[in-house]
Amino acid sequence: MLTWHWPVDVRAHEKDLARMLAASAADDGILGYAETPSEAQQAGFVDGVEQLVSGGGGHLLIGEDGEGVAAMCVMKTNGMPNCRHLAEVMKAYLEPRVRGTSAVYQLVEQVCAKATEVGVETLTIDVREDSKAHRVWSRFGFTSYGVLDDYARVDGTSYRGHYMRHGVRELAASVAERTRARSGGAAVS
Numbered sequence: 329m330l331t332w333h334w335p336v337d338v339r340a341h342e343k344d345l346a347r348m349l350a351a352s353a354a355d356d357g358i359l360g361y362a363e364t365p366s367e368a369q370q371a372g373f374v375d376g377v378e379q380l381v382s383g384g385g386g387h388l389l390i391g392e393d394g395e396g397v398a399a400m401c402v403m404k405t406n407g408m409p410n411c412r413h414l415a416e417v418m419k420a421y422l423e424p425r426v427r428g429t430s431a432v433y434q435l436v437e438q439v440c441a442k443a444t445e446v447g448v449e450t451l452t453i454d455v456r457e458d459s460k461a462h463r464v465w466s467r468f469g470f471t472s473y474g475v476l477d478d479y480a481r482v483d484g485t486s487y488r489g490h491y492m493r494h495g496v497r498e499l500a501a502s503v504a505e506r507t508r509a510r511s512g513g514a515a516v517s
Contacts, residue, residue: 330391330398330431332438338378341390344397345377346370348421377402386418387446389438391431398423399435405446415448420461433507436468440500449496456480457488469502470494 335341353364365373380386385407391399401420406412417439422431443451453470455461456479470492479489 330393330426330434332389332391332434334387334389334438334442336381338374338381338388341388341397341400342374344390345374345400348397348400348423349373351423352421380404386415387442389435389442391422391426391435391438393426395425398426399431401435401439403439403442403451405448412447413449415443415446415451417451417453430507430510432464433503433510436499436503437507440496440503443496444500450493451496451499452491452493454479454489454491457490462490465492465494468494468499 338345349370350364377386377388380402381388386402386404389399389401389403390397399420399422402418404416404418406414406416420435422435439451443449451470453461453465455465457475471494472490473493474491476489476491478486480487
């Protein structure tokens with residue numbers, strides 16, 4: 329079980345965020361980098377997360393275990409008055425050591441709780457077609473509302489991307505049900 333928190337001080341996790349971004353390159357480029365990002369790119373990523381959080385435009389979720397930071401997720405809220413019910417899951421990453429555990433369920437539970445707290449009713453995400461992220465979010469019930477044929481380019485190859493959505497209330501209920509099933513508990517109506 330991980331310990332989760334939404335830090336206001338992004339700099340306190342600067343090295344962990346940069347490390348996960350770099351590790352993701354060798355992990356199917358899950359965070360958008362096919363090659364290990366340079367130090368400048370890593371710093372730019374951390375700067376962007378810091379600006380988002382300090383400017384009130386989003387939130388950073390950190391999950392830790394006895395070995396340190398093992399998970400992160402960046403959720404960008406929408407500042408437009410007519411669109412405050414929407415938020416984007418921009419980046420999410422689990423260290424390989426916590427995959428296959430309940431960590432992904434915990435992460436989604438935490439995101440749903442924060443989304444509900446700040447008045448978000450719909451989560452969106454964009455992912456490369458047939459990537460690990462696409463498979464994971466699809467299993468959680470995210471559905472495509474649009475496809476972009478030239479979404480990402482890696483080594484001269486173009487990949488399709490899916491723009492996906494899920495209602496927060498429905499996602500939270502689905503995760504709670506899956507968590508009960510994983511733990512062998514009975515469903516509660």
